[in-house]
Amino acid sequence: MELSRKLSLIDSMHREGINARYLSKLKKCDVFGLDPRFTTIINTEIIARKIKNQLRELQRRTMSGIPKLEVIVKFLNRVFIISLLQAIDLDGFSLELLIFRLSQMTGIEFRPGLAARISERSELMQEDDIVLIQPKVKFLHMVPYQQGVALFHQAMGMIYPAGITSAAEKQQNITSNSQQIINMLEQAEERFAQAIQSKPDDFEILTHWGMLLSLRGKSNFPHYQTTWFKNRKIMSEEKVKANYDNEPYRNEEFVVNYKDPFNAEPRPERLIQSFITPTEHFYVRNHAPVPDIDPDTYTLKIDGLVENALLLTLNDLKTKFEKVTITAQLQCAGNRRTMMSDYKKVKGVGWGIASLSNGTWSGCRLRDVLLAAKILPFETGAYHACFWGLDFGCPEDNGLPYGSSISVEKAMDINGDVLLAYEMNGKTLTRDHGFPVRVIAPGIIGARSVKWLDKVTVSNEESTSFFQRRDYKIFHSGIDWHNIEKFWDKNPSLQELSIQSAICVPAPNSRLYLPFTIFGYATSGGGRKIERVDISLDGGESWDYAELMGEDKGPVNKYWAWTLFKYTIKSIKADKATNIRLMCRAWDSASNTQPKEVKDIWNLRGVMNNSWHYVDVTVDPNTAKL
Template sequence: MEGIKVSFENEPYRDPDFIINHKAPFNAEPKPDVLVQSFITPTEKFYVRNHAPVPDICPTAYTLKIDGLVGQPLTLSLNDIKTKFEKVTITAHLQCAGNRRTAMSEYKKVKGVGWGIASLSNATWGGCRLRDVLLHAKIFSKESGANHAVFWGLDFGCPEDNGKPYGSSITVEKAMDIDGDVLLAYEMNGETINRDHGFPLRVVAPGIIGARSVKWLDKITISPHESESFFQRRDYKIFHNGVDWNNVEKYWDKTPSLQELSIQSAICVPAPNSALYLPFTITGYATSGGGRKIERVDVSLDGGETWDYAELLGEDKGVCTKYWGWTLFRYTITKLPQLEGKDSTKIKLVCRAWDLSSNTQPKDVKDIWNLRGVMNNCWHTVDVTILNQNKKSNL
């Protein structure tokens, strides 16, 4: 970072109710109960994952460059992007690969921003298809080596990458899939996208980890190779549990970069260690990667010994359609036989999701622990105390 001045003096306004996990660069998540209040996350409540100061970009001076393995390199203005290409709107959630990292670190220490269960959110995105722009640039064939769409942002000052801007990449196969719905987005929830979320233009690559949806997009290079960025080559990878900081160097290049999200779910209400009266309702979210639909969410009141189905609250888009948005779920508990005759009883709530490919979540964090603390999707548990309503006056 020598010669590069990094300043956080011109950051945008943020919701004061955010749970701030890192101040500079800003990384924050909404409170879990707020997260699941609506299917579409309000923009001001949408989690924020930044790697450097937020750039302040003049929209009229902005240009997007397309180069590399294309027959017609392009320099497009924001107006070009809005007027020369069909506008598409999708509903999609974005999720940090480090979601639930704190819980993984509680089992065994990992390195990274300490996210809780809310480093994901769901929004509507408006923009043009990346596919259409690349076709306009006359992208070369895969046989010619066009394998990766490499993205660079305008957020200079990433300390992990010697002050370079943030960079990442996805496969050209994903970028060119008409059903892959990769957007160059300039709208979020029906309004101009704001600074924290990538103004004036960002990538939205649904179904894969949020790290690939580069914000403040500066350039797209079509390349035979994935991005050379630190965040593609030295981060966002999942190792077996025998890898530590003493031997990780020999594993970086032989371990693939994360792309599709794994199946995930978490209970957002009630909060851990709550004291509750019957009846009460469990509320949470479930997600999966690759556009796979959430088919069901199981809920247990006894630590996973017995299960029941939760009610799912999400989109019904029919058969053979990609599901990029999350699914919310709820389950109401009206009685507990073990509470009868007692002042209170402790129970362990658990959830696990299943998608249309019959993927489900592993039981224990110890089975998926990894050095970077990514993709923690073990069963989510919440311990609560249930108070006896009949003895309420005595408490």
């Protein structure tokens, strides 16, 4: 780059397409005349950034994204020599600093002593002078930085809430929310530290990080200091106590599997009474107290790897984006866990066969919202859509709200039908089901359809929530709680549902008279259609087809709803009351079917139990007498 005396340093840099925000901050501080070392730093930085841009251009021209080693070495030898020649005309330049900055900016690790050999001995760089090439994603720092900013401002909003002026009220507010403040600021500090590692020269990141660290020193926020630091040790030793005094009304018919947080399923016979499950009978899976959210002040944040971070009101979601309605079943990954636990004890809420339900959902497409936020290209690392709820108090995650994520590929698929839903079964969402806004990610385990949605962050990594990293994963039967820790990060998080079916009627241990009819449900993941359900009356030795009741959309993978089935038995080969094991198994459009034995899929979390379902009954061959 040629520096002209007629142009300022910043203008010269902009002419070359170099982002000079960082250097402009230094210029405003008027430091150049105070210390000649700054001239060396700036001159070297200009050259380093120009080389970085040219290396990126080399990457773009290379199919794999990483040029051959010999190409990089040849290119760098040229620029190092040119840089040394230009240094004669510059007031200050450091080849050692240049190589150091290139390593930070490009991810190329150089062998120690390279600068001295080139400048002192005039030796050319060799291929073995490059120890490692680890290309950096341009926007990698944005994910943790914007997460940190959101957490920081959220904490500040709780420390100094609008509308509270009394010192006593402020102190009371901080005391009651101190655990949440602690968690938010600790997470913010971690995010800023990660961002600095990816982009150590970013002025904005340094500014926010400095503001946060000032709270941990002398602090400009005395109320925060006295609440946080005095109580931190005490609160870290106590279990987070969630408040369940403001829970919504629930149907008394529910089978309650856990009271606080509330986890309940309908009676199995309720499931097959209608294709759409009435809201009052829809299963409930909560991880914390149900938040009571004011729809008039609610806002949804969209950030991360996007060009245009958004803050959307409920009205924005309803008026600025197309309203879409889909029919989809939601199903807990722990459905039928009790049957797995009957074989061998597992850990988790004891669900029967009814931790699923089928409903209609209305809202806007997540895809449309991310397009409005100008989501960055996949190549920049925009791999995951991470969701955070407003349900603070999850005991498994030290009081944090529930979080999870899906792939950006699913989120951006026009046929993937991922919604930010605000209506359920034609009416406003109820509190138990995520009011005012929740995610509906059809075809995927229910754990990814986050309720009471607070934020969507596009990230290069999946959600850091406990429920994404340390839950909802399948391990083989040799893994138990004594050796699981080293396997958590090696196993993928569950996404698409397995094929599943269960008999809802008759109930186990019923005494039946001929004729009688079996009723049940069948589901599959990924939008795959249920093609058939088989029924056996002899333990799986022989099978017959059940009659299906479901949608017919043609040859597409958009079958998000369940399929109900029935099978009528008019006779049996017996002349007296006989014990019979009724069994079902389903097949989908990809020819997936269910495994026979629960022992073959047992896992210590008891998830994705889709073995053949059976019901033991007694059948009297005589016709029922009225």
